[in-house]
Amino acid sequence: MEQELLYPLTNKCRFDQKLDGLWDFKFDRESQGLADNWTAKLPDPIKMPVPASFNDFFTDKDSREYTGDFWYAKRVFVPGSLRGKLIGLRFGAATHRATVYVNGQEIRSHEGGFLPFLADITSAVKFDEDNLVVLKMNNELHRDALPAGDTAVLKNGKKMVKPFFDFYNYSGLNRSVHLVAMPENHVVDYTAVSSLGDDVATVHYTVTTSQSAGSVSVTLRDENDQIVATSNGRSGDLVVQHPQLWNVRDAHLYTLTIQVTANDQLLDEYSDEIGIRTITIAGHQIEVNGQPVYLKGFGRHEDSIYAGRAFDLNVEKRDFELMKWMGANSFRTSHYPYDEEVYRFADREGFLIIDEVPAVGFKMAAASFLGGLDQSFFAGDWTEELYKKHLDQVTDMIHRDKNHPSVLAWSLFNEPDTSSKSAVPYFEKMFAATKALDPDQRPRTFTLNEDDTFDTSYCKQFPDFYLLNRYPGWYHKWGYEISDGEAGLREELDKWAASDIDKPVVFSEYGADTQPGLHKLPSVMWSEEYQIELLQMFNRVFDSYDFIRGEQPWNLADFQTVEGNMRVNGNKKGLFTRDRQPKEAAFYLRQRWLDIDNNF
Numbered sequence: 247m248e249q250e251l252l253y254p255l256t257n258k259c260r261f262d263q264k265l266d267g268l269w270d271f272k273f274d275r276e277s278q279g280l281a282d283n284w285t286a287k288l289p290d291p292i293k294m295p296v297p298a299s300f301n302d303f304f305t306d307k308d309s310r311e312y313t314g315d316f317w318y319a320k321r322v323f324v325p326g327s328l329r330g331k332l333i334g335l336r337f338g339a340a341t342h343r344a345t346v347y348v349n350g351q352e353i354r355s356h357e358g359g360f361l362p363f364l365a366d367i368t369s370a371v372k373f374d375e376d377n378l379v380v381l382k383m384n385n386e387l388h389r390d391a392l393p394a395g396d397t398a399v400l401k402n403g404k405k406m407v408k409p410f411f412d413f414y415n416y417s418g419l420n421r422s423v424h425l426v427a428m429p430e431n432h433v434v435d436y437t438a439v440s441s442l443g444d445d446v447a448t449v450h451y452t453v454t455t456s457q458s459a460g461s462v463s464v465t466l467r468d469e470n471d472q473i474v475a476t477s478n479g480r481s482g483d484l485v486v487q488h489p490q491l492w493n494v495r496d497a498h499l500y501t502l503t504i505q506v507t508a509n510d511q512l513l514d515e516y517s518d519e520i521g522i523r524t525i526t527i528a529g530h531q532i533e534v535n536g537q538p539v540y541l542k543g544f545g546r547h548e549d550s551i552y553a554g555r556a557f558d559l560n561v562e563k564r565d566f567e568l569m570k571w572m573g574a575n576s577f578r579t580s581h582y583p584y585d586e587e588v589y590r591f592a593d594r595e596g597f598l599i600i601d602e603v604p605a606v607g608f609k610m611a612a613a614s615f616l617g618g619l620d621q622s623f624f625a626g627d628w629t630e631e632l633y634k635k636h637l638d639q640v641t642d643m644i645h646r647d648k649n650h651p652s653v654l655a656w657s658l659f660n661e662p663d664t665s666s667k668s669a670v671p672y673f674e675k676m677f678a679a680t681k682a683l684d685p686d687q688r689p690r691t692f693t694l695n696e697d698d699t700f701d702t703s704y705c706k707q708f709p710d711f712y713l714l715n716r717y718p719g720w721y722h723k724w725g726y727e728i729s730d731g732e733a734g735l736r737e738e739l740d741k742w743a744a745s746d747i748d749k750p751v752v753f754s755e756y757g758a759d760t761q762p763g764l765h766k767l768p769s770v771m772w773s774e775e776y777q778i779e780l781l782q783m784f785n786r787v788f789d790s791y792d793f794i795r796g797e798q799p800w801n802l803a804d805f806q807t808v809e810g811n812m813r814v815n816g817n818k819k820g821l822f823t824r825d826r827q828p829k830e831a832a833f834y835l836r837q838r839w840l841d842i843d844n845n846f
């Protein structure tokens with residue numbers, strides 16, 4: 247569990263320099279790098295872009311599919327003007343695990359490929375010189391790690407991942423690396439939680455500093471840079487008269503500035519943008535500022551050609567323009583926390599985010615799709631170790647993202663196997679352990695997969711609202727049989743309706759693989775016409791039940807998956823192609839969403 251997760255910035259007290267660009271890179275097929283002292287020098291390295299997944303740059307399959315240890319190295323100059331500060335390297339994401347060395351000294355390790363971590367290198371750094379930064383990384387999948395899978399050893403001795411999920415195991419330094427410097431006595435973390443009155447808002451804040459010395463003052467400025475509230479102390483209330491509330495697709499942000507001073511000297515300053523809003527679940531309504539909202543959006547992936555899972559500001563900008571064009575107002579960070587820049591986009595654009603940890607593949611049946619076993623995942627002997635990593639990553643996700651107004655809810659699993667009682671103890675522990683992590687007490691949930699229905703799931707008691715992943719018309723009752731698919735879906739929803747459950751239901755996945763440009767009249771599966779027919783079926787069902795409060799088809803865009811006889815170079819359920827151009831269904835769904843008000 248990380249202590250330092252604040253987003254890096256440069257100001258009169260702090261220094262932040264991105265180390266994006268070409269790093270030295272080398273596979274370590276024999277896992278000999280440590281023994282051969284690669285922490286001092288990578289022998290015969292190649293150049294590798296950062297941020298990027300290494301996989302798709304290569305022209306040979308052994309390199310693209312490489313599984314095991316691999317190394318990065320870069321010489322980093324540290325200016326002498328930073329002397330006396332904490333010097334750190336902040337990694338946005340190292341997928342899936344890394345150990346950091348500086349000038350040959352081991353600094354720290356980190357497990358989890360989708361959340362940041364800070365390596366404090368103060369003790370190892372040489373000022374006004376180049377410093378050798380080296381990472382030893384590994385991208386194997388295991389049942390006791392997130393995301394879940396296996397790593398096989400082929401007869402030729404080469405390793406191969408066997409994911410229990412379908413997105414490609416893109417690996418590497420997928421997000422930016424920053425050289426940062428902060429005062430020894432600095433702001434480590436802050437929280438800001440809003441409550442609303444009659445034309446007034448109160449932002450209750452807390453500030454954590456690395457040392458108890460010094461006094462803290464907090465200022466809040468509006469969009470015209472006018473001070474609207476101030477307070478002193480490491481916790482307190484900022485009272486804002488006539489607040490400009492953050493609303494869905496009508497975002498207003500404030501700048502919160504924290505200063506730490508001693509003897510009239512400024513020790514540290516940290517600023518961030520926050521939104522004044524509340525999130526509540528009221529019966530079967532999801533409410534923002536007490537107003538019901540209807541979620542229109544997507545499951546997504548951080549995925550694009552060339553750099554794989556790398557965060558790419560250009561792709562993110564295009565994705566937001568597409569989502570706005572569609573009339574969307576939300577998305578799920580399926581199936582892992584995204585780069586921080588994504589949440590800042592959503593804060594500015596007024597999008598709601600369901601923030602998800604990579605607790606995906608917790609279902610052996612998924613593995614059986616890939617030739618695995620078919621048993622209850624949570625009966626496995628790996629769950630104790632898995633739980634520790636899972637809780638660690640939920641804790642860090644909430645710690646990192648808790649101050650974003652865009653974050654609506656936390657998704658603690660994607661499609662876990664809850665059709666066996668063996669899941670219940672794990673869920674009881676996880677939901678109990680995470681209840682108090684979010685100062686804003688946002689709802690917690692998980693997606694119920696195809697096999698975990700109203701009748702078969704043993705874990706319906708846990709989520710604050712429901713996310714349903716349902717695939718009639720694609721994975722079963724497909725093609726001409728889709729009418730039975732609709733009937734079956736209605737039968738299940740009738741049970742939800744007849745039950746005493748009074749919580750919102752959001753459809754978080756549904757869709758059909760669609761080959762762009764494939765047309766057939768009458769339709770056939772994989773045709774553009776069929777994708778529209780499937781969406782029309784689901785929309786008829788959504789419009790029949792008032793407790794359905796959101797629709798997020800799978801996926802915004804086509805994305806890369808493992809090879810398989812059910813995949814045509816990736817998952818094609820996108821409403822847009824992988825190069826972000828619309829399929830016919832995008833025009834159909836856009837028309838529907840433009841007619842549905844955000845507060846419907």
Ligand SMILES: CCC[C@@H]1NC[C@@H](O)[C@H](O)[C@H]1C(=O)O
Nearest residue numbers: 412696715717721755817819
């Ligand atoms: C029936 C499971 C559907 C599955 N759900 C998780 C997503 O990550 C996959 O892409 C999606 C699919 O297979 O299209």
